[in-house]
Amino acid sequence: MNKTVNINLAGIFFHIDEDAYLKLQRYLEAIKRSFTDSQGRSEIIADIEARIAELFNERVENDKQVIRIKEVDEVISIMGQPEDYLVDDEIFEDEPKTSYKAKSSPSRKLFRDTDNSYIGGVSSGLAHYFGIDTIWVRLAWILLIFGAGTGILLYILLWVLVPEAKTTAEKIMMTGEPVNISNIEKKIRDGFDSVTDVAKNVGDSVGAAAKNVSDSVSNAAKNVDLKKPANSIKSSSKTFFDTLGDVIMFFFKVFAKFIGVLLMIIGASTLIALIIALFSIGVADIIHIPGLDMVDIVNAGNTPVWLVSLLTFFAVGIPFFFLFYLGLKILINNLKSIGNIAKFTLLGVWLISIIGLVVVGVRQASEHAYDESVIEKNELNIKANDTLSVKMMTNDLFETSGFRNDDSFRISRNENGEKTIYSSDIRIIVRSTSDSIGKLVIDKNADGRSYEAAIERAKNINYNYVISDNEILLDSYLNTDPKNKFSDQEVVAFLYLPEGTIVNFSNNTRSYLHYRRYNNTIVTSKDVNQYLKILDEDIECLDCPIEEEFEVDVDIKHEDGSLKINDKGLEVKIDSSSLRIDKNGINGSSENLNLKVSEEGVTIKSEDN
């Protein structure tokens, strides 16, 4: 007695024995697998089914007759084994290359082998992929775990991203064997054997009841049909341990997903530590870590620091993430995709960040669009022959150290304990004037987005100086309120002195003066600590040491001659010839020639003449 199944094959109705049905089904499945979609798989299968229906039809004499395994075998022998369907692509080169690869040189694919797993089947999957024993892979993991725990991260990453080998075809692909009916059958048979083993083990431990099961299994295994006993065994040997295993696996999967989310954050951040550093600036700003005031002061555009950090994070981080993802994708060819939505969202965020950064940059730059200054004029009650001394004043509150420093600015608290920006961008320019009295012009300069803003900022520069009868004290720093930001504030002190006055710059003004005569200054860094008389666009040093005298003393003597150069003159002697130049004139003589140039005139004497 046999159970039958009703099937519809190419629109024709057939009764078929269950075992014959399973055989036919497997046969069609195997054929289906030997084609790709590009070859017109569905059409080929339809044609084949139609032909099989025709062949069955020839073998069925009336409606009541059932198709048995004998008919199926006949038909299969007529149609040929699945391998016979393969078209040899070396002959037909117009075939797409991919199908060629998939069939005749099956490449291994990376799957997780959950049949031989301790945790997620990653190790055994990798072992299949590289064709080595699983134990080596596992040892490598252990080593990697000791290597700063990178192994754990990598394992979890692979666990999440590498798909599990679920179907028989995938399991065969994992080991790199070609997917054909023979292999699939072999695999399924292997599956039985292991299930039979399990059933036997259970039988040993549980007793006679299970032994019946294993008996039925071995009986069933003797049959040609493979699938039916598999089902029966699976249902009967579903033991407590399997259930426990399922529960554990379920938790592992949930755990893996949870870890996966964490990992995306951790993995990306560890890979791109630079980005995290940027990001932490933003965080520091939100929780107000001191020292970030500096950033805030430079940030003339008033854009929040966290926003800039975030924009930078995305602008730099997203390409890095894609790079990281790409790397993984190259490493694992059947990596799960992150999905188009995610990809385009990231791309969008990236573009927005770039635009945002450009806007911030333009804003920042526009803060320096106008460079305006405010001028304060002071008359100096100083006349010719008066002596004026110029000194710098330092302030203990500000660490200016008495030296000028371009573009340096610091934040400190003033006498009232308020925060203030200070800078030592002070410049002293000295010029002569033909007026009878001198002037001190203080030029405060600042940048701003508009003319008004620049003027306002220039006005807000605090710069102090003291003028007394014969002394000018200038601050060595300027300061301003932090709300004015750092916008290139600078102070230039123009000192116009009448000709004939004498001025003395203290040593500490050295760095505030130009090094050379730049911008029409007549006093440079070299002229400090000296009494200088102002001339028309020039100075005369009154107490400079007189230049030292010419002091050369050369006295070389040789067997045949000598050379002497000293304050008296120059004298060269070679054999009987000599040349002497001194205050008396030029005197040259040789064996029979004598030349003399002096106040008295030129005399040339020769023995011949």
Next chain:
Amino acid sequence: MKIENTKAQMRKGVLEFCILSVLKDNDAYVAEILDTLKDAKLLVVEGTIYPLLTRLKNAGLLNYRWEESTSGPPRKYYGLTETGKLFLKELNTTWSELHNAVTIVTSQKTSK
């Protein structure tokens, strides 16, 4: 190297040519084509022909029409297209050249 593989490759190589030749004069459905080829002992199993037919059809060398059958499912009647006829002509020439060449080469070998 298996002798079966070489044989199969030889057969497969001329199979397309033979299918087109069968359809040269009149349309036929798969079973008819198969019968001709099987009688000529060119085909051992039927399976091989289906991918070939689909490929030839997709290449525009063949077209087909459906015809009802008194026994069994409707049949696909294949016929040559204009391109298919030209293609067949070309193959005919190639085949006679090849046949000549092979005859010359093999007869030389045996006479040695």
